[in-house]
Amino acid sequence: MGDNKDLFLLDGNSLLHRAFYALPESLETSQGQCTNAVFGFTKMLLRLIEEQDPNALAVAFDLKGPTFRHEEYQQYKAQRKETPDKLKPQFAMVKEVLAAFKIPVLELEGYEADDIIGTLARVGEKEGYAVTIVTGDRDALQLVTEQTEIMYTKRGISNIINYDLAAVREEYELEPQQLIDLKGLMGDKSDNIPGVDGIGIKTATKLLHEFDSLEEVLANIDQVSGKKRKENLTKQAEQARMSKSLARIELEVPLDYDLQNFTLTEPDQEQLIEVLGKLEFNSLLQELGGYETLSFSDQGQLITELTEVEDLVTKLKQVAKFSFNFNFSNTELYRQEVEGLAIACSAEEAYYLDFNELATTKVLALLKECFKQEEIAKLSPGAKENVLFLKESGIELAGLSFDPLLADYLLQPSAKEYSLAELVQTHLQHELAEDYSLVQEETAAVRVLFELEEILEEELVQRDLLELFKEMEVPLVAILAELELNGIMVDRLELERLSAALAEKLEEISEQVYELADEEFNLNSPQQLGDILFEKLGLPVIKKTKTGYSTSASVLEKLKDQHEIIPLVLEYREYQKLKSTYVDPLADLINPQTQRIHSSFNQLVTATGRLSSTDPNLQNIPIRTEAGxxxxxxxxxxxGHQLLAADYSQIELRVLAHISGDESLIQTFIEEEDVHTRTASEVFGVAPAEVSYQQRRRAKAINFGIAYGISPWGLAKDIDVSQKEAEDYINQYFERYPRVKDYMDQSIEQAKEEGYVTTLLNRRRYLPEIKSSNYHRRSFAERMAVNTPIQGSAADIMKLAMLAVAEELKQEQLQTKILLQVHDELVFEVPKSELGEVEEMIKAKMEGVIDLATPLVIDLKIGANWRDMEELALE
DNA sequence: ATCCCCTGCAA
DNA sequence: TATTGCAGGGGAT
Incomplete structure (x- = not known):
């Protein structure tokens, strides 16, 4: 006794269940095997070992089949839902993990994990251990003693509460053993233990304070207050005794374990790597440093002499392909500082050209021919940055054939991020270690590409994604690099004028607001604003957020007539948004040399295949309000130039018409009718000419809603009608466009059956949560199943258009530049001399890029700036 | 410093 | 409790 030995006993069943419900079912291996519970459990186990550093640890599990409790009471746990199908196989997995950790797994026929744990806890106490039981089951609290405490996972698996003797006494006002009596009296719904009718926790606790135990209560029923209660206790005395017996954790399970064998030792490293690898727990593997290190030593050769570069060039001209990657240091805004260049001719032969020793321009001059030669295939990780740097240096890269990150994006379009290190881990089972020398590190990154190309392209072939990869995504890299290099010119003076004007207005408005509020506060703080509006001014609360009152525009809109402060706040919000999000940040991003802004267009972000834009985001520049x-x-x-904007008219609805095959919708576009008016006419049953402004507006919302996987609730909120009314509109819509309804059902069905949905060009999106038992998650996945083929196909079409237009501009040696892509719109900068030719070419190329059941129509606008643009009528 | 929440901009 | 994004400011940690 008294020495510092700790014994940890884990309730495997309880914890695995907890983990399962706490983590998304979408956590799965690439084979679709759900691993969320194992992951959560393993993570918790690791944290436990690290933080608590126990001497001994074991995990107990229930076995299938009846226990001694069932013999006593057939209904025991009878109402328990069956273990979910996705959880069942995870028990075997977790046992493999435990085996790798060399942690004993305890099970015994006829007993629950609780009983095994209880018995061993007592044995441990006798042997002088401080015992800790880890479980998500409160029943275990009856086991608490001076020497035994419980770590209870309150919610999920990371929120842990420790119960020692004092904590149990404080919470229940009872001794731990009395918790058994408590259950005898009050029962337990979750285990289907009956208890005594009419006795809940309050009464049960009171009775136990008075009589100490269930037996004493029953022996003194005459002293219990309340006639009905007496009656129930008398009638159900036997049931109470049985309940108590069921609730009692067995402490004398016949076990022949030797606690000596529970001593925690080093895991079996090899087995652990195998198991965690199989489960694809890469982050955990990394934490454990579980990967062997590739023997990269003296494979990468440092080059510091120009003569060596010349030799390399000779070599490169003879190979069929090579991989390369520049080593950028600080990714400054306008100036990419480049430290060196890694090049590999094969997985075994790689070089690092150190630009601190070599003149960058000289090296590039020597390599230029190789980069430009189409016949030599190039592999590059994060190719866009590399292509962009070459472009800046006046070299047009040709023959780009593979970027591992881009391949991974098509394979896992919903991933959070893509990294070479991660790919190397999963597919090559090696660590791209960082503790190498710079040369080895940089050359390793290009050496691995050859093997990754083979593996990932095989995957792409199997999923019918290779063509999309080779013909669309890879060629698009160069175009995006071009967009970024081109940038768009910004009128800095105009920007400063705008900023000053907005500042003045904000000043003015905020003063009026403070006047009305009779105090100064931070108008940018929703919290402070909420206090002023809803407490100080007593305005009615329309909506609450998690943290307080909602002050969103839709709420303020409803309060507009209630207080003169509201319109001012709305106005303030609008200007503040414009100034802080657009005007002021833009100024900082202008390249002083060119007066242009060079946004990043990212190809690896969206789950649907769209591009995204950052630094700044030029895809959300205001347009709807005058001020914006x-x-x-x-x-x-x-x-000497004009901006030309070419946007696809109603592309998503045309795509919907095409993939659903709905005749009526197709006809709308063939006849080039106004689609919203037509929808209004169908849904509201009036002639197209009779459609009112409001009806058209509502129809527009319906059309948008359809593409998003509409719900009555969402539509109702959007157009401010009752949910019932919205539901009627939707039903009417489906009546008129039955094939659209069919499409939605089929898409969801496909996601359920295949696990993914596809776009026109075969882009995939996996939707594992479509099978989730959680209503919200499942519904969300269903809406994605409806929306992704529409949004994704439109994205495919736009990418095709970019390729076609860029190709033609190059062919015809036109000076016109592509500046921006805004999902359904391309913005060009056209020399005035090229205007006529380019307008026609762009319209024709974009409209003719794919053949659908509906025509594609491009609207063209032209102007000296992006606001003052005039429609262009070509024909 | 970093993260989360609320808000709001676009297609 | 409508799809896809990016980003600012406030505020807690």
Whole structure:
């Protein structure tokens, strides 16, 4: 006694269940095997070992089949739902993990994990251990003693509460053993233990305070207050005794374990790597440093002499392909500092060209021919940055054939991020270690590409994604690099004027607001604003957020007439948004040399295949309000040029018409009718000419809603009608466009059966949660199943258009530049001399890029800046 | 510093 | 409790 030995006993069943419900079922291996519970459990186990450093640890499990409790009471746990199908196989997995950790697994026929744990806890106490029981089951609290405490996972698996003797006494006002009596009296719904009718926790606790134990209560029923209660206790005395007996954790399970064998030792490293690898727990593997290190030593050769570069060039001209990657240091805004270049001719032969020793321009001059030669295939990780740097250096890379990150994006479009290190881990089972020398590190990154190309392209072939990869995504890299390099010119003076004007207005409005509020506060703080509006001014609360009152525009809109402060706040919000999100940040991103802004267009972000834009995001520049639209004035065409905007008219609805095959919808577009008016006419049953403004507006919302996987609730909120009314509209819509309804059902069905949905060009999105038992998650996945083929196909079409237009511009040696892509719109900068030719070419190329059941129509606009643009009528 | 929440901008 | 994104400011840690 008294020495510091700790014994940890884990309730495997309880913890695995907890983990299962706490983590998304979408946590699965690439084979679709759900691993969320194992992951959660393993993570918790690791944390436990690290933080608590126990001497001994074991995990107990229930076995299938009846226990001694069932013999006593057939209904025991009878109402328990069956273990979910996705959880069942995870028990075997977790046992493999435990085996690798050399942690004993305890099970015994006829007993629950609780009983095994209880018995061993007592044995441990006798042998002088401080015992800790880890479980998500409160029943275990009856086991608490001076020497035994419980770690209870309150919610999920990370929120843990420790119960020692004092904590149990405080919470229940009872001794731990009395918790058994408590259950005898009050029962337990979750285990189907009956207890005594009419006795809940309050009464049970009171009775136990008075009589100490169930037996004493029953022996003194005459002293219990309340006639009905007496009656129930008398009648159900036997049931109470049985309940108590069921609730008692067995402490004398016949076990022949020797606690000596529970001593925690080093895991079986090899087995652990295998198991965690199989489960694809890469982050855990990394934490454990479980990967062997590739023997990269003296495979990468450092080059510091120009003569060596010349030799390399000779070599490169003879190979069929090579991989390369620049080593960028600080990714400064306008200036990419480049430290070196790694090049590999094969997985075994790689070089690092150190630009601190070599003149960058000289090296590039030597390599230029190799980079430009189409016949030599190039592999590059994060190719866009590399292509962009070469472009800046005046070299047009040709023959780009593989980027591992891009391949991974098509294979796992919903991943959070893509990294070479991660790919190397999963597919090559090696660590791209960071503790190498710079040369080895950089060369390793290009050496691995050859093997990754083979593995990932095989995967792409199997999923019918290779063509999309080779013909679309890889060629698009160069175009995106071009967009970024081109940038768009910004009128800095105009920007400063805007900023000053907004500042002045904000100042003015905020003063009025403070006046009305009779105090100064931070108008940018929703919290403070909420206090002022709903407490100080007593305005009615429309909606609450998790943290307080909602002050969103939709709420304020409803309060507009209630207090003159509201319109001012709305106005303030609008200007503040414009100034802080658009005007001021834009100024910082102008390249002072060129007066242009060079946004990043990211190809690896969206789950649907769209592009995204950052630094700044040029895909969400305001347009809907007059004040917002002002911002567009600062984006201008260079001297002697015009901006040309080409946008696909109603592309998503045309795509929907095509993939659903709905005749009526197709006809709308063939006849080039106004689609919203037509929908209004169908849904509201009036002639197209009779459609009112409001009806068209509502129909527009319905059309949008359809593409998003509409719900009555969402539509109702959007157009501010009752949910019932929205439901009627939707039903009417489906009546009129039955094939659209069929499409939605089929898409969801496909996701359920195949696990994914596809776009026109075969892009995939996996939707594992479509089978989730959680209503919200399942519904969400269903809406994605409806929306992704629509949004994704439109994205495919736009990418095709970019390729076609860029190709033609190059072919015809036109000076017109592509500047921006905004999902359904491309913005070009056109020399005035090229205008006529380019307008026609762009319209034709974009409209003719794919053949659908509906025509594709491009609207063209032209102007000196992005705000003042005029429709162009070609024909 | 970093993260989460609320808000709001676009297609 | 409508799809896909990016980003600012406030505020807690």
């Amino acid at each position: 639209r002002e911002i567009r004035k600062v984006f201008v065409a260079e001297e």
